[in-house]
Amino acid sequence: MARDLRFEPHDQPAGGWGSVRSLFRHATNAHSWSRAVPVLPKQNKPGGFMCVSCAWAKPAEPHSFEFCENGAKATFWELTTDRVETGFFADHTVSDLLGWSDHALEAEGRLTRPMRYHAPTDTYVVVSWKEAFDDIGARLKAFEPDRVVFYASGRASLETSYMYQLFARLYGTNNLPDSSNMCHETTSKALPESIGVPVGTVRLDEFDATDCILSFGQNVGSNAPRMLHPLQRAAERGVPIVVFNPLRERGWETFINPQAPGEMITREPTDLASQYHQVRAGGDIAVLMGMCKVLVDRDDEAREAGAPRVLDVDFIQEHTHGFEDFISRVRASRWDEIERASGLSRQAIEAAATTYLNARRVIAIYGMGLTQHRRGVDSIQMLINLLLLRGNIGRHGAGILPVRGHSNVQGQRTVGIADEPHLVPLDRLAAQYHFEPPRNKGLNTVEACEGIIAGTVDAFIGLGGNFVRAIPDRARMEPAWRRLKLAVHVATKLNRSHLITAETTYVLPCLGRLEVDEQATGPQIVTMEDSTACIHASRGVAPPAGPHLLSEPKIVAELAKATLPSNSRVPWDDWVADYGRIRDAIEETFPEDFKDMNRRMGTPGGFPRPLAARERRWNTDTGRANFKCPSSLNASFDADDDPAVMRLLTLRSNDQFNTTVYGYDDRFRGIHGSRMVLMMNADDIIRLGLTRGGMATLTTVADDGVSRRMDGFTIVEYNIPHGCCGAYYPECNALIPLSHYAEGSKTPAAKSVPVRVSAQP
Template structure:
């Protein structure tokens, strides 16, 4: 990495030869070229392994290559020939490694041996698995039961996740925060209130039947590129795709499918977004209110002229509640308020509403651009309101479609990783395992951070992830983390969270999903749930990176055996020997979702869990789908602040998945060599006295007296609305106060962070 970024707008399509060259580069760089044939043969295919990157659906009829650039990078990253064993740690102190970048840390290679931090030498040193589990178990036994947190990233399979949540509850708490708390927890709170289910209603087959797609706050090119296959087919039917996103993202604009030889030869892209609107960050409620206002006006005109109605009045009467209050709110909002809030013109919003009004079956896609705001829950519910106005839930080709991030983040919640006891069948667990589960809600991610800060949390078990790097309030959190008595990280590669050590710290290296997991009964199968609630089997095909690695189920079982009294009702060793037995347990506790689990493993496209809202069955308090009127037209924390405050969007690059940085080529945005940048409207840059290409400092505008700054950011003129800026996650997480989260869901509000910007260097920011 160099100190200065190189920026040149990317004019080539998403996919195409750019993706091919990127994959060759990454396979070569990681010494993982030999894994490439398996990508075509086995990746996301029946009989093969499921991708550890995004959670997008896997079709019943797979493409020749059922992977995207991001999924291939993740595979090369995991199957790298590089190793970080005890000899690596003998050469480097933790203090030295703390100076390394995120990329450099993970690029050191796969962890191979269990490691314990030695404060005397400031190094990780090798230890035995037996010694590690014995000490971890002894310390856990000494803690108050509510003083331990069991965190889970979205990587672990359903079998591991089930065992992990059972470990926590047998231990004595529901402290099961997970990566969903940081991204789509807002969805899991909003949708049950509106339609009675915490997940989306769309199946992959609905894309074949839709005649319009709306997208809010989702960048498909970087975050879930395999959606582009379905979108390309949709566009082949001349279906409109209406996109709302503050930044113009190349994935929405042009796509060349590497699996279409003719398109590759001509480099003639498919235009994905037919309509592209760039509202200000955090203003989607205003946009959707304007669209709803336009729909009401069109319906009034239709009624006056005797034309067909625009709203689905029969559906609204039979299936919904709260419509009158919602209508009053929308009609009462003025166009002046709406356009001032979102930065779009009235005609632009009305045009978008017209596209929606002319369609019969509409899918609404959304991502964290809606969920990570102060009023994230209300924003998601406003999108549901739009769909309900025209009966677009419970109809083929229509529905709500949250795009989840990590590969099994939705599935782990399904099998019990949840801090909210109402989401878990505790009585069924009690009957099956002969214990009394704790009934008090546990800590979510924000509450776990608060517990670490105030000293209530003494132990932290991390099942994957890079927790300390991913959370807000990084400066304070890193300081307080060092006061933990026990920090245990189950991991595949080194990351910054492992270097923020507690008094006792262990790194426990594990297999990856694409590796053969051989246990007593032979090679094992694991399962995952995709964004559309479909369950898929995954079989590892590659030789493990080291013979010393243990599987995630084995590590969870050994911690449980060391920390808990033995119970014949919980045969940890038998479960580890044959994961099919764990699937039998899951089916017993969740029979509606997982009946005949082992018999359905290889259903092409996966088998879907039932979602009542797909059938227009509304499991809400009213027994109907609920219109929810929002309390404001924008969802940010900047009320009462002047125009010196900007709304910061933190986002990922094209060379990144979550906190894993594969390199310094954000190709689709044309930004190379550095991640210390801020994207800014040129007019805003000039307004703040920063020269083109100059440097700046961002500081929090939270007004709570705590200094939060990120300096040394190179300013890049970018196509982004005035008042909105963008910079990379996790580098700019330090600007997010822990208390700035979505109301009700406590998801950190990382997509409209109030900040101030000041030039560095001379008066012109040089």
């Protein structure tokens, strides 16, 4: 194997002492003991700060330590004592830094001064805030508004996000792509068509009322570890947890709660998954069709026997549309097709279906293992179909639950970060601020990338994130990016996007959410929305990383003032002085969602947004919940006739959050020291003439005339379905064609990329 790589299959539970040791190691490596460790008891607590990592729900009665391993890593990473001093760029050109890893760039620490790229010396130079704002504003005034992209990463607060979308629309564009476009846009397309809301219907307390939990394509141990607490409680009271995922992820199998002294002393874990089915990548539609088929067959048998019905016929009659067409499709589906597409046996699918039908209240959880496929919309709607058959929407202890990533990615959409104008109350904005908002559809992430390649985008403003690293088709995008006339990045740390420079490039460092944000009226509070559509307040607790940092609302306000004509109806300075006034404006624009926002934002557990589907009100085109027929049993690409073409799943490690890489230990998978790893089934290694521990080349299979190839992968024999392989994101984004996306949502189909694997010469 590669010199730096160590592979030792992991057989320990999630959590436990492994998690504790990891936290100590990361606090030390991030140089954050003095700043971060003292504030951890306030993380995800009423009166404290909301985690900058995932968007998992925050309980009304929190644990003593309401943070998980990855959430603590995010806090350590943010509150490091390391700084990128002004002399750093005198010692390192941008060309030199392009050879650094993602981890090494961010490990340099916090940015503290605004900077502009200076091409003659190939370095960044410090500029004043006034110089930066004046120059950016002057340049923006020269562009056609629809040739400018305003991107948001999903981490900024509701207050900042509201100001940002208003800035873009006052400027004259709906080009507001966001990180949701790259992960859960498929959810935002699928759920409204089926049940009339774009978000999940489950709240945190319902885990204590459910009878069964299903999970599809979600890695709880690394991506939402605090969910392990309600899962553990459910398992301890005998609730079956049925998991469908290509890889056996340790977090779904067994867990020791680090906050339970008895468990830590005895090291006796709780077993979580009662069934674990390793579905083929893209095989979820087939699994769900098989489960529906079992329910329909059992219902037929019950009718013939005069027994109670298996299907909830009263709910179906009163609340749904399209049932007969869907049932015809279910009856026409053949088991041999279902088994082939899913990679599972009929017996396994029947076992899962039996568990489901024996429960009255079922929660269905899913992640990007459903959303990031060509037919991801069909996958999610098939999961809704399964729930509708037994009335599991709008019942306490039941419902659909997409697990979101960035801490406010769901909330920024709620306050108007959206490229589609019908998602935003434009008439209210027009009346509120006395202007005519643009009504045309804006660019989403993939469309923005297409525009950058085509030369129809001139400028990019990035509110957080690492856009160039997160997007597909890196070999095409990076050269095209350099042709942009302007790129502006609001950030806390250095990342690769800052090094792929446009004609004019600025990096504007901001306060982190964990830092005290002192404005004219005193320390400010911000808010965000979690995965369960509950709104939480967050208060900074640490001193700022430097005296020259500005808050995100202040940066947005100054950019807007430097760019836009004066508008007395938009009080940018008043908003920056008192964020409560921004919340008043949000409530005026979105009165149903944010009624009494300033009063309710400190509610323990957050205050919930109203969701019609929870009350069995269906804001769909039919006025009912809709059964939707899938276009295929296969959610992936259609090259099944070529066994040499593998389905590549891009994965995140245990030492990672999105593009942020905290280290090189993927502890739960037993992979240490390297991220250039290819996980393969033992039979596939032999079948393709490869060698365990050997070096591999991945080549994308596409007919667009573009060559996409990556070398340097070490082959690791891993428990992964036949015909599938796994490697890490964002490194493997270079292999994903920009055109390889989910139909209907344009979410990159990163969970099944067609590749050929060959031995590296």
